[in-house]
Amino acid sequence: MSRDSTQASKQRRRSDQITLSQVAQAAGVSPITASRALNHPDKVSESARTSVLEAVEQLGYVPNLVAGSLASSRSKLIAVIVPSLINTVFVEVIKGLQETLEAEGYQILLGNTDYDLDREYQLVRTFLGWSCSALITAGLRHNHACQTLLNNWDHPIMEVMELGKGMDLNVGLDHVAAGRCMATHLIDQGYRHIVYVGARLSQDYRAGMRYEGHKKVLQAKGIEAPLVELDTLGSLQAGAESLQQVLTLYPQTQAIHFANDDLAAGALLAAQRQGLNVPGDIAIAGFNGLPLGQHVTPQLTTILSPREEMGRLAAKELIRRLSGKNVYRRQHDVGFTLQVGGST
Amino acid sequence: MSRDSTQASKQRRRSDQITLSQVAQAAGVSPITASRALNHPDKVSESARTSVLEAVEQLGYVPNLVAGSLASSRSKLIAVIVPSLINTVFVEVIKGLQETLEAEGYQILLGNTDYDLDREYQLVRTFLGWSCSALITAGLRHNHACQTLLNNWDHPIMEVMELGKGMDLNVGLDHVAAGRCMATHLIDQGYRHIVYVGARLSQDYRAGMRYEGHKKVLQAKGIEAPLVELDTLGSLQAGAESLQQVLTLYPQTQAIHFANDDLAAGALLAAQRQGLNVPGDIAIAGFNGLPLGQHVTPQLTTILSPREEMGRLAAKELIRRLSGKNVYRRQHDVGFTLQVGGST
DNA sequence: AAAAGGAATGGTAGCGCTATCATGACAGCG
DNA sequence: CGCTGTCATGATAGCGCTACCATTCCTTTT
Numbered sequence: 001m002s003r004d005s006t007q008a009s010k011q012r013r014r015s016d017q018i019t020l021s022q023v024a025q026a027a028g029v030s031p032i033t034a035s036r037a038l039n040h041p042d043k044v045s046e047s048a049r050t051s052v053l054e055a056v057e058q059l060g061y062v063p064n065l066v067a068g069s070l071a072s073s074r075s076k077l078i079a080v081i082v083p084s085l086i087n088t089v090f091v092e093v094i095k096g097l098q099e100t101l102e103a104e105g106y107q108i109l110l111g112n113t114d115y116d117l118d119r120e121y122q123l124v125r126t127f128l129g130w131s132c133s134a135l136i137t138a139g140l141r142h143n144h145a146c147q148t149l150l151n152n153w154d155h156p157i158m159e160v161m162e163l164g165k166g167m168d169l170n171v172g173l174d175h176v177a178a179g180r181c182m183a184t185h186l187i188d189q190g191y192r193h194i195v196y197v198g199a200r201l202s203q204d205y206r207a208g209m210r211y212e213g214h215k216k217v218l219q220a221k222g223i224e225a226p227l228v229e230l231d232t233l234g235s236l237q238a239g240a241e242s243l244q245q246v247l248t249l250y251p252q253t254q255a256i257h258f259a260n261d262d263l264a265a266g267a268l269l270a271a272q273r274q275g276l277n278v279p280g281d282i283a284i285a286g287f288n289g290l291p292l293g294q295h296v297t298p299q300l301t302t303i304l305s306p307r308e309e310m311g312r313l314a315a316k317e318l319i320r321r322l323s324g325k326n327v328y329r330r331q332h333d334v335g336f337t338l339q340v341g342g343s344t
Numbered sequence: 345m346s347r348d349s350t351q352a353s354k355q356r357r358r359s360d361q362i363t364l365s366q367v368a369q370a371a372g373v374s375p376i377t378a379s380r381a382l383n384h385p386d387k388v389s390e391s392a393r394t395s396v397l398e399a400v401e402q403l404g405y406v407p408n409l410v411a412g413s414l415a416s417s418r419s420k421l422i423a424v425i426v427p428s429l430i431n432t433v434f435v436e437v438i439k440g441l442q443e444t445l446e447a448e449g450y451q452i453l454l455g456n457t458d459y460d461l462d463r464e465y466q467l468v469r470t471f472l473g474w475s476c477s478a479l480i481t482a483g484l485r486h487n488h489a490c491q492t493l494l495n496n497w498d499h500p501i502m503e504v505m506e507l508g509k510g511m512d513l514n515v516g517l518d519h520v521a522a523g524r525c526m527a528t529h530l531i532d533q534g535y536r537h538i539v540y541v542g543a544r545l546s547q548d549y550r551a552g553m554r555y556e557g558h559k560k561v562l563q564a565k566g567i568e569a570p571l572v573e574l575d576t577l578g579s580l581q582a583g584a585e586s587l588q589q590v591l592t593l594y595p596q597t598q599a600i601h602f603a604n605d606d607l608a609a610g611a612l613l614a615a616q617r618q619g620l621n622v623p624g625d626i627a628i629a630g631f632n633g634l635p636l637g638q639h640v641t642p643q644l645t646t647i648l649s650p651r652e653e654m655g656r657l658a659a660k661e662l663i664r665r666l667s668g669k670n671v672y673r674r675q676h677d678v679g680f681t682l683q684v685g686g687s688t
Numbered sequence: 689a690a691a692a693g694g695a696a697t698g699g700t701a702g703c704g705c706t707a708t709c710a711t712g713a714c715a716g717c718g
Numbered sequence: 719c720g721c722t723g724t725c726a727t728g729a730t731a732g733c734g735c736t737a738c739c740a741t742t743c744c745t746t747t748t
Binding site: 373375377387389392411413415 | 726727729734
């Protein structure tokens with residue numbers, strides 16, 4: 001009877017957005033049938049389904065995902081937390097994740113910790129509040145509060161980048177082994193005075209792990225393993241500057257093992273500008289396998305890490321888990337490849 | 345009386361997560377007061393506030409943002425839609441956005457269209473369903489459905505990357521002018537046989553706009569403006585390969601104006617490998633001002649576009665608008681800078 | 689023919705939070 | 719002393735959707 005809402009005691013609808021009930025009414029079915037037509041199409045008759053879809057089209061209905069998530073306590077959101085977007089490595093992992101997750105209808109909620117574990121905790125708290133269906137985070141290190149919070153969370157957690165025993169799922173590579181690999185290569189090439197150069201190893205602790213591997217190999221041969229730690233972020237510029245610094249501190253240096261390709265390429269290009277011969281005067285090695293390294297002359301010796309692949313695999317495994325399938329392995333090693341160029 | 349829920353007719357709580365009501369009970373206040381203590385701290389007495397915060401701490405309460413958003417039809421989510429993550433340009437804009445938005449407590453919902461406007465429409469639909477408080481999208485071109493959908497949406501919309509009359513807010517630069525700028529520089533340097541090389545200009549239509557500017561300048565001088573369009577994405581590799589192609593198609597070429605620095609740097613490095621002198625045999629220019637261009641020899645002539653700055657400014661203007669302040673200008677030109685290196 | 693099973697649909701009651709209005713307490717005012 | 723205004727708090731009623739159970743109608747089984 002009271003069609004018009006003049007008395008409308010407690011009207012609260014702010015936006016005049018179309019609701020599922022209106023769609024249902026237009027389609028001549030109950031709201032719950034309309035809901036099913038959209039979310040479980042196989043559970044309604046074809047006639048109901050088509051009339052609902054028509055009504056959706058006609059009214060321009062946009063499902064309120066917030067309401068849906070609250071009612072079902074599920075969502076198609078996946079939280080992705082990385083320490084930095086400046087470092088292209090993480091971006092490439094995100095790329096791989098994004099590609100795979102979006103294809104399955106998931107949306108990415110992106111967070112950046114700036115290498116701050118407390119910040120990470122705050123982000124995790126916020127993201128859990130969105131009842132994400134999973135969380136992907138870069139690295140195995142978290143602060144205590146974060147650890148407890150996540151332990152009590154009953155959704156999949158995927159830790160990427162480095163290999164190890166995580167909280168739940170893990171896709172990554174063994175950075176210590178990568179460091180050993182490159183150090184071994186340098187020694188095999190006959191170099192004995194080898195410096196490792198990294199940038200902010202306390203933040204980029206994976207580069208620190210590579211140094212650990214590097215050091216072990218050298219020490220096993222009775223060789224010193226000097227470390228030069230830069231206080232800037234890794235970049236071509238920083239690499240160029242570090243070259244000078246290394247040669248001043250350790251004039252006998254024959255080879256430099258850089259923590260990443262940006263540094264290494266920066267140093268290589270700087271060496272050329274200074275008329276130094278690579279690898280004759282100084283050998284240079286990097287890590288990551290960025291395209292840039294293949295385009296400089298001589299080509300950069302580096303370790304190729306499958307970053308996008310890591311993202312894709314992580315996403316795939318996560319989806320597997322989310323769709324209720326059995327997970328046989330929680331740890332996945334994506335490996336790495338030594339790429340020998342002319343720079344060593 | 346009935347404290348235990350044995351008969352529990354229609355219990356539906358799936359997760360045993362702490363709710364605000366439990367916090368309120370522990371703090372000895374009503375749920376609404378607890379809500380206020382957390383969201384409008386100045387609207388409750390200090391005693392209430394502290395006891396609520398204590399209870400939150402003690403119980404490890406994590407606010408359910410989904411429920412909050414539904415009730416208030418507001419959220420701290422901001423949708424960000426870009427055409428690609430492979431192109432670092434967009435990533436840098438995201439970086440700028442992210443930095444500024446996260447500092448203000450906003451979360452980013454990230455979408456990638458893969459240069460497909462229909463995909464963009466789908467993403468927009470989905471994101472509107474999350475009742476985002478704003479939407480940021482790269483570019484001014486959208487399909488019709490998307491346009492209508494967004495016109496009826498009553499939240500701020502920010503279109504970035506290129507300058508022009510958008511739907512709402514806009515931060516970007518004039519790509520036609522940038523193309524003109526570089527073409528003028530090349531002509532001033534005395535080059536007359538100039539080829540423009542771009543990759544998939546129908547997708548990267550902003551590179552196409554730069555070509556338009558380039559062409560106009562050349563034609564005004566009565567010079568031909570040949571275009572070589574590559575079918576791959578812009579990359580060092582593609583740039584290296586295109587060099588050959590250009591020299592075969594247009595043997596007289598004196599200068600190549602590349603659509604971006606990746607292509608240009610790839611070509612420059614390839615030229616060096618082939619023993620060609622840059623700029624003596626062939627001059628090379630790019631666009632973007634990537635760090636790489638400053639580290640090759642000779643330095644790459646390019647146009648510096650303030651990408652992170654664009655993201656930061658866009659985020660700032662958006663926040664301004666979201667906090668209800670007056671917006672005086674809807675369009676913001678971030679400009680560009682010609683960087684002359686030794687390559688032209 | 690009666691019982692049992694299945695498919696399509698709907699009614700009801702929340703999900704956890706906040707907007708709205710109502711209340712009571714107390715200060716300031718003429 | 720009543721009147722108005724401000725402040726802190728609370729009761730109530732949703733936000734738009736879906737889980738859960740119930741109902742109906744039809745097909746299959748013994």
